[in-house]
Amino acid sequence: MNRSKQTKRSALALAILLAIAAPTHALAQDASPQTLEARIAQLEQMVQVLKSELDAQKAADADAAAKLAAAPPPANPIQATTVMPAAAPGTKFSFGGFIKLDAMLTNTDSGEIADGSTGRLFYVPSTIPVGGADEGTDLDMHAQFSRLWFGADSEIAGRKVKAYLEMDLFGGALGNEISTNTYGVTIRHAYVSWGNWLAGQTWSNFQDVAALPDAIDFVGPTEGTIFVRDAQVRYTRGPWSVSLENPETTVAAFGTGARFNSDDNNVPDVTLRYLHKGDWGHFTVAGLARQLKFETPTSSESESAFAVSVSGKWNLGASDDIRYMLSGGNGLGRYLAFGLGPDAMQASDGSLEALDATAGFVAWRHVFSPQWRSNVFYSVARFDNDTALTGLGVTESAQSIHANLIYSPFPKLDVGAELIFGERELESGATGEMNRLHMHVKYNF
Known part of the structure; x- marks a missing residue:
């Protein structure tokens, strides 16, 4: 009710009070019956007029309230224009990420993992030292895996578009770690999708991210995992997807096995995937076809490579699931375990021979309660090196066992610890072991 309406109603009430009080004063001045009857009739007429005005005001107030209730709310009472004026009409913007603190106590029995290397930040089996002296325990802490993402979703010409x-x-x-601990921003994903098409950088179509265990480490079962993000063009129709992806070749030099990369490819890596899913979980099988190539000023060598990967998740019930992956073929190098092995070996004449590899993992996840959950998993990778080409100093196999316990005091916050035992073996038979306690605090927003 506004101020003018309050004033009118107060005036009506005052008038009625004065009208009622007036006869008492009149009786004190003139007590004749004729005068009293005339005064009463006049007061009755005044009360009827005042009542009519009050009823009319109530009806007007009710009509205004009904119109206000029926009127649609303002489209945007705070902001009259879109956040991004150049965006397509109706675009929905989203933002999220997480803050993550990692802390690791690491002990190796055959040398020290180099300071500042990736192996000090998360589990990378190729960095497990072999052939050195037993090392003490190192503590590393960082927040480098904290993450931000931005999304823009719209519909254009009847097709869903996502950036x-x-x-x-x-x-x-x-x-440096002495004072600032400053690190640079890294692009993980940058793509646009419209309808069935996707273009940009994201997970390889050869990889099954949904099968990865609930690990505290950045990856977890690194040896047995296909793990690549690269630029690609992908088409998806129903359960099938095919992609053309950026190629790159890693080669073990003849005689030494020293690794080098070649960007001489002129044919993209081709992947084909089939995905089947339901309430029971999901199952997927993917194929990979590649060109391995290396050029010098006097020669050009190439080799074809093919691989397959089977993976999935099987729900055992409301509180348990099994996750798995098994991959095999040749030329898997850069797609497997952060390049634990090369794609190809170089012969004495410079020609390339694709390296055969087999890898996989299996993981069990159990949820004790909404606050507590645990994961146990085993991971392994093996390479069929031709030691006549590579020598004995290259990796023959690597394996690891992980067990973790994660506590969520409230949704979106995880506090956890993971025990990791990793081992790497060379073709010479020499081995190196790593033991690590990896802890983290992670808040999603």
């Missing part, structure tokens, strides 16, 4: 950009802080040191 997605994700980054973390694993972009290399810009400061």
